[in-house]
Amino acid sequence: MLQVFSVTLRGVFRDRVFQGILIIAVVFLLIPSISSLSMRQVTELSITLSLSLISFILLLLAVFLGGTSLWKDIERRYTFSVMGLPVTRASYVLGKFAGISCFVLLTSVVLGMAATAVIRYSSGIYPAMRPIVWSNIYLALLFDALKYILLVAFAFLFSTISTSFFLPVFGAISVFLVGSATQQVYDFIHTQAGQALPWYIKKIAPALYYVLPNFEAFDFKVNAIYGIALSVPGVFYTTGYFLIYLFLVLAFTSSIFSRRELQ
Amino acid sequence: MKQIALFSVLISLYIAVLFPFTAYMQNKPFAEKLGYVPQPEVLKLISADQKQLTAASLIMKVLFYFGTLVEKTEKKIFLPADYPGMSRTIHVAVKLDPYNTDAYYFAQAILVWDVRQIRIANDLLEYGMKYRDWDFYLPLFAGFNYAYFLKDFEKAAQYYKKAGDLTGDELYVNLAGRYMHESGQTDHAIAYLTAMEKSAKNEAIRKSFGIRLNALKETRRVEKARDEYLEGSGKLPASIDELLRKGYLKEQPVDPYGGKFYIDGKGQVRSTSKFAFGAGSSSR
Numbered sequence: 001m002l003q004v005f006s007v008t009l010r011g012v013f014r015d016r017v018f019q020g021i022l023i024i025a026v027v028f029l030l031i032p033s034i035s036s037l038s039m040r041q042v043t044e045l046s047i048t049l050s051l052s053l054i055s056f057i058l059l060l061l062a063v064f065l066g067g068t069s070l071w072k073d074i075e076r077r078y079t080f081s082v083m084g085l086p087v088t089r090a091s092y093v094l095g096k097f098a099g100i101s102c103f104v105l106l107t108s109v110v111l112g113m114a115a116t117a118v119i120r121y122s123s124g125i126y127p128a129m130r131p132i133v134w135s136n137i138y139l140a141l142l143f144d145a146l147k148y149i150l151l152v153a154f155a156f157l158f159s160t161i162s163t164s165f166f167l168p169v170f171g172a173i174s175v176f177l178v179g180s181a182t183q184q185v186y187d188f189i190h191t192q193a194g195q196a197l198p199w200y201i202k203k204i205a206p207a208l209y210y211v212l213p214n215f216e217a218f219d220f221k222v223n224a225i226y227g228i229a230l231s232v233p234g235v236f237y238t239t240g241y242f243l244i245y246l247f248l249v250l251a252f253t254s255s256i257f258s259r260r261e262l263q
Numbered sequence: 264m265k266q267i268a269l270f271s272v273l274i275s276l277y278i279a280v281l282f283p284f285t286a287y288m289q290n291k292p293f294a295e296k297l298g299y300v301p302q303p304e305v306l307k308l309i310s311a312d313q314k315q316l317t318a319a320s321l322i323m324k325v326l327f328y329f330g331t332l333v334e335k336t337e338k339k340i341f342l343p344a345d346y347p348g349m350s351r352t353i354h355v356a357v358k359l360d361p362y363n364t365d366a367y368y369f370a371q372a373i374l375v376w377d378v379r380q381i382r383i384a385n386d387l388l389e390y391g392m393k394y395r396d397w398d399f400y401l402p403l404f405a406g407f408n409y410a411y412f413l414k415d416f417e418k419a420a421q422y423y424k425k426a427g428d429l430t431g432d433e434l435y436v437n438l439a440g441r442y443m444h445e446s447g448q449t450d451h452a453i454a455y456l457t458a459m460e461k462s463a464k465n466e467a468i469r470k471s472f473g474i475r476l477n478a479l480k481e482t483r484r485v486e487k488a489r490d491e492y493l494e495g496s497g498k499l500p501a502s503i504d505e506l507l508r509k510g511y512l513k514e515q516p517v518d519p520y521g522g523k524f525y526i527d528g529k530g531q532v533r534s535t536s537k538f539a540f541g542a543g544s545s546s547r
Contacts, residue, residue, distance in 0.1 A: 037323060039465040040364045040400075045319055052316040126464060129364075130397060147312075180311035188304070219312050226362045226395075 001091035008069065008099025017065065021107055024057055028114045032122045046122035047137060047225045050115035055144050057111060058104060059176065062148040065100050066155030067168035090254035097156050097250065101149045108145040112138065133227040140224035146242050147218035151176055153249040160257040179215035182208070213245060300351055303358035310359065318360035322369060325352050329373065330467030332540045336474065336520065344540040346378045357387065361394040371404045372468060376475055377539040381412045399429035407455055449483045474519045478538050481516040485524055485532045488512045499530040
């Protein structure tokens with residue numbers, strides 16, 4: 001599995017994905033200028049823009065790298081060749097997943113450093129009303145990365161059942177959109193207006209809420225931007241939720257991939 | 264050779280279209296520029312994990328629009344402003360990110376001063392105070408609105424006290440106990456706006472405060488002349504012209520919003536512009 005992990009990670013670097021990210025990261029240079037347009041929250045806007053940019057880059061990575069990595073190997077028949085080696089299908093798919101996830105984490109660290117520099121510079125132009133809570137910013141970044149790692153897992157799951165890259169890519173985008181909305185839909189169902197909805201929607205929506213991923217739980221941007229105290233149980237619950245959900249998706253992925261007919 | 268000719272034609276066509284296109288975009292009507300803003304619930308769903316960014320971009324959109332209005336006013340071009348559109352956009356923005364202070368600050372600038380929607384502004388400020396419980400500006404704004412516009416001094420004192428408690432600044436605590444109408448409302452507004460203008464970072468907002476300050480200073484000049492007239496003759500002047508004719512006013516007061524000053528039946532000094540952008544324009 002370690003070998004697959006290492007080959008995957010090296011493959012991502014070889015494909016010059018990191019250079020592509022660095023090109024997008026040039027936008028970081030514009031953040032202090034854009035933030036200075038704010039009336040009262042220059043630092044807060046620079047944190048918002050930095051976190052949003054990182055989130056966007058990670059989303060692209062998760063969707064395209066996660067959605068095409070396994071599919072590409074199957075399409076080019078690399079998988080078939082690898083199966084001749086003493087590597088189980090499960091360790092192969094998990095190794096690939098670990099490689100992509102590690103790259104997502106590495107990207108978060110590098111972009112996090114760029115964000116630190118940008119925020120520090122912006123806060124020098126117009127200090128925030130409240131001191132910057134760096135731990136909140138880094139925690140928000142970490143949970144953002146974890147969210148996209150979960151999305152990579154979904155992209156892998158779709159790759160195992162798909163014969164083209166459409167399902168993994170569009171499936172991952174759909175999971176991202178749905179996962180970002182589940183909490184709001186669930187909250188709406190429990191409001192007075194939501195109670196007026198037809199009974200079957202009121203039954204189906206909570207069921208979907210429990211099955212689909214809840215990405216809103218991973219969103220700590222408000223705490224990072226405005227220095228609002230984090231809920232410690234909330235952080236622990238989210239971590240537990242992430243680990244269990246991830247293992248479930250990976251278990252499904254490796255199980256399906258082990259049964260898949262490869263040529 | 265053919266390729267070069269083809270590229271040359273295409274680039275020439277592009278340049279030919281580019282200039283009228285840019286001019287069209289620059290002169291696009293304001294209302295179209297501000298555009299339609301979907302319901303906050305819908306935007307929340309669409310924004311996914313970028314709610315704060317969406318809120319910030321909505322506020323920026325309003326700010327740019329407002330900045331253009333201020334610029335036009337400075338050039339003596341008085342255009343009708345889409346205040347309901349600005350208010351709607353700000354309200355949507357705070358639903359997406361209730362912590363965004365720019366939204367409250369801007370709402371205070373437009374809703375209060377330009378359209379006199381004091382109650383809506385105070386509701387918005389009170390909504391913001393639930394989230395930004397460390398921010399003294401919000402109770403300071405609310406306190407000012409209650410005192411100056413709504414003449415509810417009890418409420419004003421409550422909010423000034425809150426601002427004082429948050430900053431520990433004696434100024435707000437003192438204001439809490441002080442009845443502003445004793446010192447004169449216009450003077451109070453001038454003092455408030457002078458402080459706001461000094462602390463304003465954004466150029467458009469700073470200029471808008473400057474324009475309003477000039478309007479209030481002109482109002483105060485006319486008020487002083489009116490008071491002198493009342494003292495001298497025992498009755499209120501019928502018009503600004505009368506004050507000018509009898510030498511109480513040396514120069515015609517100028518409304519920077521493009522309106523015309525007048526004295527109403529109760530002796531209050533007012534302007535046809537109501538001190539709002541475009542309100543005094545004839546093109547409206």
